[in-house]
Amino acid sequence: MATPQSVRYLNEIRALNALFRSGGMSRADLARMLGLNRSTTGNIIANLMADALVVERPDGGRGEGAAKTGRPGINIEIDPAGATFLGAEIGVDRLTVVAINLCAQEIRRISRPFPIFQQSLEAGLDQLAVMIAEVIEALPEATRIRGLCLTLPALLDADGKVINALMIGWRDVDLKALITARLAARFPRLELPISIENDANAFAIAETYRDTSHSAETVAFLLIENGAGGGIVIGGRLFRGSAGFAGEFGQIVVGGEGFSAGRPKPGHLESYIGKDAVLARYRAHGAATDADLDQLIAALGAGDASAIRTVREWGGGLAMGLIQLSSVLNPGVILLGGSVAQLFRFVAEEVEAAMRREFLEGFPMPKIEISRLGLEGPALGGALIMHQRMFSIDESAIYASAQPIHLFQI
Numbered sequence: 001m002a003t004p005q006s007v008r009y010l011n012e013i014r015a016l017n018a019l020f021r022s023g024g025m026s027r028a029d030l031a032r033m034l035g036l037n038r039s040t041t042g043n044i045i046a047n048l049m050a051d052a053l054v055v056e057r058p059d060g061g062r063g064e065g066a067a068k069t070g071r072p073g074i075n076i077e078i079d080p081a082g083a084t085f086l087g088a089e090i091g092v093d094r095l096t097v098v099a100i101n102l103c104a105q106e107i108r109r110i111s112r113p114f115p116i117f118q119q120s121l122e123a124g125l126d127q128l129a130v131m132i133a134e135v136i137e138a139l140p141e142a143t144r145i146r147g148l149c150l151t152l153p154a155l156l157d158a159d160g161k162v163i164n165a166l167m168i169g170w171r172d173v174d175l176k177a178l179i180t181a182r183l184a185a186r187f188p189r190l191e192l193p194i195s196i197e198n199d200a201n202a203f204a205i206a207e208t209y210r211d212t213s214h215s216a217e218t219v220a221f222l223l224i225e226n227g228a229g230g231g232i233v234i235g236g237r238l239f240r241g242s243a244g245f246a247g248e249f250g251q252i253v254v255g256g257e258g259f260s261a262g263r264p265k266p267g268h269l270e271s272y273i274g275k276d277a278v279l280a281r282y283r284a285h286g287a288a289t290d291a292d293l294d295q296l297i298a299a300l301g302a303g304d305a306s307a308i309r310t311v312r313e314w315g316g317g318l319a320m321g322l323i324q325l326s327s328v329l330n331p332g333v334i335l336l337g338g339s340v341a342q343l344f345r346f347v348a349e350e351v352e353a354a355m356r357r358e359f360l361e362g363f364p365m366p367k368i369e370i371s372r373l374g375l376e377g378p379a380l381g382g383a384l385i386m387h388q389r390m391f392s393i394d395e396s397a398i399y400a401s402a403q404p405i406h407l408f409q410i
Contacts, residue, residue, distance in 0.1 A: 008047070011036065015044050016078070017391055019054060020103070024077030045076055053082040053102065078103050083146045083390065084139055087382025088132060089199060090124065090152035092117055092167050092226040096379040097131045099139065104210060104387050108135050111376055117168050121178075124168075129182035136187065147193040147386030150179060151202040151378040153229055155245060160196030166265075167227045195385065199223060200247060201238060202381030203337050204231030206373055209384045217332035220325055220366075222249055223378070224340040228270035228321075232329065250274070254320045259284075259313075272317030275340050282310040293339060300346050308346075315347030319354035326355065326366055337371035344370055 011034065018033050019025065025033070031041035048054040057075045082102040089096040093115050099108035110131050116124040128150075136142050152175075154165035162173040176194050183192060200223040207221060221231040228250030232239040240246050250270035258271025259281045271277055275293060282296050283289055285306040299307035322334060336344055344351065348368070356365060371377060 008044070011040070011044050012048060013391065015041075015048065016053065019076060019078050020391060024057060024075040026073045026075060028073075030076060051082070053079055055079045080105060081140070081144070083144050084141075085146055085383045085386040085390075086132065086135065086148040087202070087379040087384070087386070088128060088148065088150050089202075089376070089379035089382065090116060090128065090150065090168065091199070091378075092153070094375070095124075095128050095131055096376050097128075097135045098376055098379040098383050099135050100380070100383045100387060102387075104384060106380065106383075108138055109376060109379075110135060111379075121170060121173065125175075125178055125182060129179065129186065132179075132183065133186050136190075142187070142190060145190070145192060146390055147195065148183075149195040149197055149202070149382035149385045150175060151197045151199040151382045153199050153225070153227060155248075156196055156198060158244065162196075167225075193386070195382075195389075197382055197385055198229065198231075198244075199378040199381075200229030201231045201240075202378040202385060203371070203373070204233050204238060204247075204381070205384050205388070206377045206381030207335055207337070207371060208233050208236065209381075209388065218329055219333045219335060220249070220329055220331040221247070221335045221337065221371075222321075222325075222341075224270075224273055224275070224336065224338040226276050227274045228338075230325075232331075249321060249325055252321050252324050254317065254324075259317075269317070269321040273314060273321065273340065277317075278310065278314045278340060278343070281313060282307065285310050297342065300343075311343050311346050312350065314343060315351045316354065318344070318347075319351045322351070322366075322368070323355050323358045326359070327363075330364070331366050334366050334368045335371050336368065337373060337377055339375060341370050344368070 014034055015030060018030060027038065027041055027045060031038050034041060045054065054076050057077050080101040080103045085100050087098045093113060094111060095114045095116070096109070096111040098106060101107050112131065114124065114127055132148065136145065139145070152162070152165055153167045154170065155163040157163055160176045162170050162175050164171055175196050180194055183190070200221060203223045204221040208219065219233045221233070223229045230247035230249035232247045250268060251265070252269040253267055254269055254272060255267050257266045258268065259277040265271060279291065279293065279296070282291055287295070287306060296307055296310065300311060325334070352365065352368065359365070373380065
């Protein structure tokens with residue numbers, strides 16, 4: 001049975017969500033949206049203000065039912081400084097840490113090259129802890145940090161342990177325990193909830209969390225870095241599958257040997273379209289042995305024949321993967337992210353034509369777009385995952401004991 005305290009908690013979460021999605025509103029409009037009387041709504045607002053989660057903004061405009069003359073009303077808005085959330089990405093060749101405020105706005109970012117595949121596990125985590133500490137120390141109030149989410153290209157178990165991170169060479173790593181110990185040594189008084197997430201899932205959250213335009217459809221995300229990962233959002237919610245591994249599009253088997261020896265499995269999609277694969281292909285077509293992605297893109301802009309041949313072959317591999325992905329999921333939109341996604345604009349028409357040739361007559365063509373996020377998308381997604389948790393209903397709290405429930409305890 002729900003208690004008065006749990007009902008209060010539920011209404012406060014509903015109010016925070018309404019204010020977050022709307023950008024702020026009057027007390028009267030909030031009461032109407034929540035279906036509560038003004039007295040109850042006033043108590044909710046008072047509690048949220050006491051917790052420094054919302055603020056009053058004088059002259060904030062008039063509510064829907066307000067008179068059109070006289071003094072403007074007062075809006076209730078989320079206080080950006082009310083809480084901070086951290087996200088971090090462990091990439092193949094870089095580490096990134098992002099901080100966002102309670103309005104889900106980015107307030108701090110650090111990104112540094114770091115070839116983690118060539119370094120020891122300890123060295124990589126030591127460097128990441130240094131960067132996280134740097135961000136924490138730059139914040140005005142570390143006590144208002146409400147969580148940290150680490151993202152990486154890996155299969156994870158239900159507790160966030162790394163089962164297999166092929167692209168960075170990690171297996172059976174209790175990442176949460178290792179990073180918790182490092183941060184506790186630096187900040188012994190800071191209680192920091194820590195979560196671990198697949199980088200492509202975090203990328204999917206970053207793309208959809210604040211953009212509701214795709215909330216009613218199926219959206220597939222393909223994150224292409226050294227390898228390739230993916231995520232699926234259906235009706236605005238991340239689809240994880242039975243064991244949490246849904247969306248591993250880089251492991252679609254397309255046959256052959258691929259074009260990347262080493263980390264990706266031969267014949268899997270990422271062995272055709274990942275950065276390691278496309279650069280190996282480019283070098284095989286005559287580029288310098290140290291040619292990188294930026295040089296490939298510059299050569300494409302200059303009309304270099306070997307670069308054009310490389311990206312067309314890359315597009316052929318991409319089309320094979322997207323055909324299978326589309327045939328199974330029938331997404332309305334496919335979003336391509338990561339450093340390699342920018343190659344798509346050079347072969348978009350060819351990829352879409354190849355897909356249409358293989359689809360059954362009448363099968364709808366998904367819209368294919370390049371992500372608007374930069375390379376820090378997974379780290380931002382990690383921070384947004386922690387933000388989402390604070391704004392979500394903790395069902396275990398609804399039917400808990402009659403002890404007071406506070407938003408900062410969920």
